[in-house]
Amino acid sequence: MNYRFFWNQIIILIVSISAFVQLSIMAKAQEKEPAIVLYSTQNTKISANVNAIETNLSSVFNIKEVKSVHAFDKQNIKSIKNIIYIGEWEEKLPTVLTDTANNKQQRLLVFGKNIQQFKTFSRWKIKKTINIRRINQTSLKRPHPVEIIQNTGKNEILMKGYDLNNSYPLVIKNDNNYYFTSTELQNMDIYSFSKLLADEFQKENAKHPVYILLDDVTPFTNAKKLHALTKILEQQGKPYYIAVTPVVSGGDNKSLRKIQDNQALLKVLKEAQSSCAMIIAKGYLGSYDLNSNTVKMEFWDIKRNQAVTAKNANDAIVLKSETDFANEKQYSNYLKRYKKEEEHYTENRLSSSINELGLNHLYPLGLEIPNYGASNVTYQIASQHFSTMFGKVQYSNSSNDIGSPLFVSKPDFLNSMILYPVTVQMMFEGDRYPFEKVMDQLDQIANVSGSAIGVSFSTSIDARYLSKVLNQIELLSNIYWLNLKEKNNIVKTSEIQITQKANQKLDVTFNYSLIDRLKQSIKDQPLEMILWILAIVVLLFIIIFFVNVLRLRMVLKKRLFEERRSNG
Amino acid sequence: MANTLFFISLSLIWIMLLYHMFLMQGGYRHFSTFERVIPKWEKNMGDLPTVSVFIPAHNEEIVIAQTLQAMSRLHYPKEKLDVIVINDNSSDRTGEIAQSFHEKYSFIRVIETHGENKGKGKSSALNEALKQSDGEVIVVYDADNTPEKMAVWYLVMGLINDPKAAAVVGKFRVINAARTWLTRFINIETICFQWMAQGGRWNWFKVTTIPGTNFAIRRSIIKSLGGWDVKALAEDTELTIRVYNQGYHIRFFPKAITWEQEPETLKVWWKQRTRWARGNQYVVLKFLRQFMTLKRKSIIFDLFYFFFTYFLFFFGVIISNVLFIINSFYDLNLVIGNVALVLWVLAFLLFLGEVMITLSIEKAEMNVKNFVYVNIMYFTYSQMWIVLVIYSLFLEIRRVVFKQEVKWYKTERFSQKDKGGLK
16 A cells, blocks of 8 residues: 555656656746847937837847947846847947957847947948848838848848849848848838747747737727627637727817716726726827827827927927037936926826726726827836836837837836737728738738737727637637736736736725825816716705605694694 | 707706705795794784775686685675775676675675776786775785685785785695696695795795785885786786885795685696796896896896796706707717716706605695606606797797787686585
């Protein structure tokens, strides 16, 4: 008996150890290699291209730092296995960098200029700049200038660009190092660029995360239309996401309409949330300038194409440029004031969004920025409230330069927020061939291993298209449906904390007094508050009236008796 | 646009409802206190004034006998009482019946209207009686009224003890309340009107409207005012304003009670109420045009109340109803959400509360049957008023535009004996 028990224990132990070893190997295989991003730009500040490249590469590398070449410190590179250099500005690179790179301890990925300063590429010649019109089979929307590299020897050309007659190398692999002839490759053809990243740097054939984002739900959304969409997703049992803007400006732009003003909609949202849906906060009011009829952006002053400068759009000013100041310090001091305004504004809007949704028992698990317009300040403040973002990102801090990677990413400028990109374009109402366009995009994404299939579906579009899209997605292989309920996630303000621990029940903690709620309501909707006060006063009077009715009823017999007596 | 209209209608409706809520509170206060003065006032009822009771009657053969029967039982020294039936161009047995009472009771007499006052309506008939009487106090009753025994006594008591009062107004009750669904509604309506509008306004502002019946006025004052306005369809409201403008007030003293007959058919109700509504619209427009010259602030306020009632409030209700219907088929994206629904429910509860408290004041009126009627009333009888006011406004505008002559509609009477009178 004891002998048998002993062998059983041994077998269990062996199985356990082998399982543990296998898991460790798998985890290591999935672990991204650490990398550092260095850049050369005209003003030594991070540019849109740097952000874009970093965003894309953050899906295949674990990027530890993003800094100017001049801030490079050899001490911090010990654990780094990849140096990513983005040469946007021609300059002499610090010797400490070229020496480190020449030691060949790290893999080198170089974008754009200054390539010859690295020993690996020193023999290459940059001949001239030409305009390419096509990458692989994809025609570019507009010709893009790239530098022609010659004398590349027997190195492998991973991607080619074409003008009308000839082909030119765009990405060249030299041993284990890579050269990208442009810092804008991701803008030219995101699919080819992403496929290259997947093929070269992913450890294995990764699955496609799939998520459907029912977008643009506002207090004006038709509850029936939304219900038709949620019903389709519920029937298929798929996890999905609903991006909600909790408050919008009323038709007259003076009053606000809140999500609770549309009870039918609120009911649909709550039902969806209690089933397969997860709520994504899409700003608070959805727009910075409430009077604007153009693209609505809440965290970017699209009218002036600059960051938000005042709480009220009517008080916004056009920011001066650096050249208007004698030195950088003066300019920096000038910007400080507006940055403070923007911080205050952003904090207020994001907190209000979470609080408003929370008070209506809609608990957001992520953020989608309205029309994706955002500055560095937006991302910095957002990261204090959210750990997850959906949609696209604005790469530049000085212009509305928007894009998104094809992979789930964690770029440095999002301050540790995870970005689940929208990769399948929103289908607009009135689009003649909405389904065909989506199919094209799906085909291209499916071609890139591990890319995200993030579909943003406007709630104004007919529900039958959603069924079609779902059917098409189901035909794709190697996919899994993203479920944030199976991940750790946190959304918080000083008044509310929404904590999702993997596969556990959502935990919501309120730290919100009635007075706080009242103050907020008075601030947001003074007219409605007056009406509520009126309702309370009227209710008090009604109570007094009914008490008097009861009182008279109780003394009725006495009164009838007195009347009989007085009548004789 | 829809939102703006919605806010306008909401404001108009709720200003009115709040004012009524406030009046109801005043009405209840008045109910709780008005009797306290009676023991003290009784002591001053030694030297009583002579009283002329005017009963304008045009073809009132169905009701005049019971009215005069009630007059014969009035508690007031008969030597100081002069009950005058003003037989105004009757083609039936009104004069004959009244004459038979004169033969039995010397303090009841019949006069006929003459010349310019003949067949011109109530105001003309009253002016005729004013000429042919000399009582220090004039009391007016409609021909379908059966005042309670003490009614005239209390009206005179009010005048003797309140020197500032030009007139004292009593309370009227519906004699045929149990007859039809319509008279039940009217019964509830009249009880509510008297305690809320009459009692409430008296309590807060010392303002009461002369109701056309069961009121006493000093001869000296009605003479100085030149009698009744023969052009006015609502001669009572018109007289009220002129009295206040003289610097007097009108006391509401609900101890003086009369029972009157109300329309039993919709047709009669429609005609009678159209006359009232048009009459009030006429008065409002007449005095609003000259409100700068009015001396008493309280009556200006009251005129605005009437203006609100017959113009703005109904305008608000109509907008609100139109928006409700449109919004049921097409989403107008109204920004006010739950609170509008809450206010709608509260408006209904407020209506219930107000009506039920007035019914409770009238003791046995707060019964299960009336409770059911009150609930139905909000959605039926009250809504009928909206149509009626619009129609009246249309007639009044037409009258002004085409300079038509005012026709005084005499309310059709119903025999109480055949059908079994009181409930």
